Amino acid sequence: MLTILFSLGILVWSIFLLDGLIGLHKIDPLEKEEDLESGSLLSVVVAARNEEKQISTSILSQLEQTYKNVEWILVNDRSTDTTGTIMEELTKTDPRIKVIHIETLPAGWLGKNNALYKGTLIASGKWILFTDADVKYDKHAFAKALHYFERHQLDHLTAAPNLSAHRFWLKSFVAFFLFGFSYFKRPWLANNPKSKIGTGIGAFNLVLKEAYESFGTHERIKMRPDDDLQLGMKMKKAGYRQRIVTALQLIEVEWYGSLREALVGLEKNTFAGLHYRISMVIFSVLGVFITNVLPFIMIFSGNKTIALLSFGNIVLSGILYVIVIKKLTLFSPMMFLVFPITALLFIYSIIRASLLTFKRGGIVWRGTTYKLSELREKD
Template sequence: MMLYLALFTFLFWFAVWLDAKIGMKKIAKLELVKEDESLYSRGPLLSIIVAAKDEEKHIEASLQSQFQQTYSNIEWIVVNDRSTDRTGTIIDQLAKNEPRMKSIHIKELENGWLGKNHALYKGYLQSKGEYILFTDADILFQKDTVIKAMTYFQNKKLDHLTLAPNLKGSSFWTNAFVSFFLFGFGYFKRPWKSNDPKSKSAIGIGAFNLLSRKAYEGIGTHRNIKMRPDDDLMLGKQIKQAKKRQHMALALEHLQVEWYPNLRSALIGLEKNTFAGLFYSYFMVLFAISGLFLSQLFPFIALFVTTGITQLIFLLSILMLFLAYNVTANKMAKGANIYLTVFPITVLLFIYSIARATILTLHRGGIIWRGTFYSIKQLKK
C-alpha cells in the first residue's frame, strides 16, 4: 500500500512539474514589453481607482509612485473607506498638489456590500476613463509600469490584464510563508491557463486589475461580486465567464508590495478569504488539509518510516516537488528557493492557517475584515 502511495505521489508531482514548466513559459514578463511610444501623446484616458482604509503608512508612497508614471493621460479616484487614522487627511493633501486626482470619503457602508468592493464601485461611478485600473493602496509602481501595461493590453486586444507583483515580507518566516502561498497558487490555480481563451481558468490580482470600461460594465461591475472577500479573483472569473479576453503577466520588476509585515498578520489576513476560496464548504476544507498533508508533508515523514524502493520513490517525489516549486514560486517571488530549507514547516503553517480561518469563521459566524463584521449568511448570499 505504501509503495502505491509513493508511486502516486511521484507521478503527481512529475505531472505538476511538467505542466508548470510548460505553462510558466506562456506568462509574459512586463519588463520585456517594448512600450508603444504613440501612447505617450495619444493614449486613451485611464482611471486609476484606489480603495484605502487605514493606510496612513503606505498610501502616500504608493500614490507618489503612480503620479510619476510616464503614461500621462490618467485620472486618479482615491476612495477613503471609513478610515480611522490619517489616511483621509493624507489623501486630501495629495489632491491639492495633483490636479488629476479626486478624493472621495465614505462615512458609512451601504447594506449588502463589503467595504473594499463598495469603495471601488463608488470610485468607478466618479471615473471617466475608457480604461479602468483597480489597485491597492500599498503598491509601489515603477514609472513605466502603466505605459508597458497599456501597450501589452492593446497589442493583445485584451478586455482584462492582471499583473503579479513582487511580494515581500520583513522577516524570514513571512517570506517563507509567502513563497509557499505562491507555490500553491501556481500549481492549483495554473495561472497560465487564464491566458487561454478556450480555458475556463481565470485570475485576478488586487495589486493590478486593468479592464476596459466596456468589459467592466459588461460583467455588471462590482455589484455582481459585492459580498465576495476574494473580489480580485472573482473579478477575473466574471470576465472569463463572459467569454472576454484575459491575460496575466509577471511584473516583479515593476510592482512591489509588502504583502504582510509579519507572519501573524498573514495568518490574520487569510481569515477573510480562506473559507470563501474553498466555497464555504467543509468538505473542501477537509480535502485541502488532507491533500496538503498527503502530498507535501507525508513524503518527508515517509523517509523515516519506509525503507528500500518505497523510501527511494518518496525521495524522488520530494525532488519532483522541489522542481515544481522552482518553476512556480521561484518565478513569482525573487529568491524563493531558499525557503525550500523549511518547506515541511511552511506546509504545517499553511494547514494551520486553513484550519484557523475556518474555525474562527464558524465560531464568529462570519469574518472580520478591516474592522467590519460580515456574517456567513451575508457572504453566502
C-alpha cells in the same frame, strides 16, 4: 496504502510539473514590453481604509508615471485614522486626483468592493486600474501595461508584483502560498483563450471599462472577500479576453509585515477560497499534508520502496517549487529546505481561519463583521 498514495503522487506531480513548465513559460515579463507613449485616459481606482502609513508613498510613485493621461480616484472607505486627510492633501499636489469619502456601508456589500464600485461610477477613462493603497510603482509600469493591453486586444490584464518580505519565515510562508496557489489554481491558464480558467491579483487588475460594465461590475462579486481573484475568474469564465503577466521589477507590495499579520490577513478569504465548505477544508488539509509533508517523514522509512517513492515525490515537488518561485517572485528557491514546515504553517492557517469564521459567525474585514449566511448566499 502508502505505496499507492506515493505512486499516485509521483504521477500527479509529473503532470503538474509538465503543466507548469508549459504554462509558466507563457507568462510574459512586463519589463520587456514597450511603453505606450500616449493614448486614452486611464482611471486608477484606489480603495483605502486606515492606510495612513502607506497611501502617500503609493500614490506619489504613481504620479511619476511616464504615461500622463491618467486620473486617480481615491476612495476613503470609512477610515478612522488620517487616511482621508492625506487623500485631500494629495489633491493639492496634482489636479488629476479626485477623492470620495464613504461614511456608511450599504447592506449586501463588502466594504472594499463597495468602495471600488463607487470609484468606477465617476471614472471617465477608457481603462480602469484597480490597485491597492500599499503598492509602489516603477515609473514605466502604466505605459508598459497599457501597451501590452492594447497589443493583445484585452479586456482584462492582471500582473504579479514583487511580494517583498523582510523576515525569513514570512518569506517562506509567502513562497509556499504562491506555490500552492499556482498548482491549485493554475493561473497561467488565463493566457489560454480556449480555457475558462482566469485569475486576478489585487495589486494590479486592469480592465477595459466597457468590458467591466458589460460584465456587471463589482455588483457581481459584492460579497466576495477575494474580490480581486473573483473579478478575474468570473470575467474569463464569461468569455472576456484576459492575460496574466509578471511585473517583479515594476510593481512592488509588502503583502504583510510579519508571519502573524499574514495569518490574520488570510482569515477573511481562506474559507471563501474553499467555498465555505467543511468538506473542502478537510480535503485541503489532508491533501497538503499527504503531498507536502508526509513524503519528508516517510523518506526515513525502513521500507525501501516507500522511502524511494517519497524521494521521488520530494524531487518532483522541489523542481516545480523552484520553477514557480523563480518565475513569480524574487525569493531564493533555497527556501524549499523548510518546505514541510511552511506546509504545516499553511495547514494551520486553513484550520485557524475556518474555525475563527465559524466562531465569529462570519468574517471581520475592514472593521466590519459579515455573517457567514450572507457570504454563503452570495458565493
